[in-house]
Amino acid sequence: MNRPLRVAIVGAGPAGIYAADSLMKSDTAKDPGISIDLFERMPAPFGLIRYGVAPDHPRIKGIIAALHKVLDKPQVRLLGNIDYGTDITLDDLRSMYDAVIFSTGANADRALNIPGIDLDGSYGAADFVSWYDGHPDVPRTWPLEAEKVAVLGVGNVALDVARVLAKTGDELLPTEIPANVYEGLKQNKALEVHVFGRRGPAQAKFTPLELKELDHSKTIEVIVDPEDIDYDEASEAARRNSKICDQVANIIQDYAIRDAGDRPHKLYLHFFESPVEVLGEDGKVVGLRTERTELDGTGNVRGTGKFNEWDVQSVYRAVGYLSENIAKLPFDEQAGTIPNEAGRVLADDEDAAEGPHYLTGTYVTGWIKRGPVGLIGHTKGDANETVANLLEDFNKGALPQPQDPRLEAITELLDGRQHPYTTWDGWYRLDAHERALGEPQGRERVKVVEREDMLRASQES
Structure with missing residues (x-):
């Protein structure tokens, strides 16, 4: 050829x-x-x-x-x-x-088939991420009326969602968030964010750095119940065989043994709580029911038959992308x-x-x-x-x-x-435009959201 x-x-x-x-x-x-x-x-x-x-x-x-x-x-x-x-x-x-x-x-949310998951106030994490990242194809506003919020999942996406919900709009203003996202987050009423995982600390899919970064915010108090610190033989083996797994478990343990502080926003990491139903009233989320689980010796869990109900007004599922x-x-x-x-x-x-x-x-x-x-x-x-x-x-x-x-x-x-x-040359023009938008505010950039505005900035010479 x-x-x-x-x-x-x-x-x-x-x-x-x-x-x-x-x-x-x-x-x-x-x-x-x-x-x-x-x-x-x-x-x-x-x-x-x-x-x-x-x-x-x-x-x-x-x-x-x-x-x-x-x-x-x-x-x-x-x-x-x-x-x-x-x-x-x-x-x-x-x-x-x-x-x-x-x-x-x-870029779509994997389904979670439990009763009540389609209630008003129940959201997919991917949709929320698209909103706060300024995706042009999603609505420009997001409902942030809930004072108590549940996040289902123990991966980095769940951690990102929980952190953004727990931070203030002003904390996130120095980043590249567009104006509509800042205005939305300024109105956020969340004071408690509860993250739920059905297994234990050794099975969490967080990365150590992201888990540690939760504590860097001056407004977020990270809380772990000491009763959630439990390991079976397989969990201990996982910690021995994986430095990352051991680091994550150690960070979670450190959160559990310290005294709670007085930062205004509380972010709870719950383990051994398997979501079984989103509770509703008049079509809206009013709570979450979970079943307490326990390790079975293999690193997996089984239900205990004990159920807990949590007072939350919105639920975000972060159980995987599809x-x-x-x-x-x-x-x-x-x-x-x-x-x-x-x-x-x-x-x-x-x-x-x-x-x-x-x-x-x-x-x-x-x-x-x-x-x-x-x-x-x-x-x-x-x-x-x-x-x-x-x-x-x-x-x-x-x-x-x-x-x-x-x-x-x-x-x-x-x-x-x-x-x-x-084109690639057009990206350079859009990049320069976004940086120019951020410069008067001392920010690296302000992300452009509207597709037509992105096209216009990309094509201007």
Whole structure:
């Protein structure tokens, strides 16, 4: 082939950008060369880092600096504000690219099937995160009338939600939160936030730094009941075998043994409490019922038959993210992933007797590949595995030949459809615009929320 290998990547979050980086580090990038187009539904890149990480976590957002270096490469082109399945189709991409990688992530809330979960005042964590992160496709206001709030789950998303609910608007003002989020958080009435996990401290999925950071706020008092500090044989083994697990358990123990202070907002971490029902009255949340659990010796828990009722007026479920079905591709509804083998997408007509059948030239990476587990950095391994198989297929001549592999083919198609799209140069303009908005207030940036405003800032010269 006397032209660069053309690859389309759908999704310009960390997973997609890591895949582009892996492609450019390969021998194929030298001969015959690689040309990559990243398609992003939002007008801005970076996916989860921009719209899924709490605004008071600048350390994690610092990952953007590394991703910037990848998108600065001349072999990579960003095409934003393009919704796969609506603005472009799989047939469009196959006609212009040798291979397509889907890295669309997971941005919906996993369901929690308990009575009352659909009451007014019961929310998915992902929706709340999208609101406070200034996602353009969600409402501009959020109901924050509850004085006592329950958060279900013991992962970092639950911790982020609990922390944002427990902090004051003024504490979060120095971050990049947009004006509508600040105004909403200023009206937040929450004084107590209760985080519930059905297992014990050794099974919590927090990371140590995020757990410690809860105590850095001058307005948040972290409280743990000493009776929730319990370990069985498997829990002790988990602590011995995992430094992170042991650190998390130690931090929780430290919270449990200290005397409670007088900070105005209380954040309770409850363990061994399994949510069984959201209680309602007149269609609204008025409480939460949990069953007390106990360890069974294997690190799992069993119910004790003892139930507790908690006086709360809103409930946030943070029990996991779920990917959405992608047009023209097979989808496992239960796992929330595209069926694949090491990144190669499996066809629906797989015949076990003949071995796996693949959708030729079609690949996945990140959470749509393996499910929404692990930290952002874990997607690097996903990307490397997927790219290795893509390049193996290319070297074997197993990729289909596109009808029109010209660089201009995709922009001609988008222009012909009169669809506005953003570019990497446009991101630099939007970035400068957001920084300029923050400068008078001494803030690094103020995030632009409205899609039309993002497009306008991206396209102005």
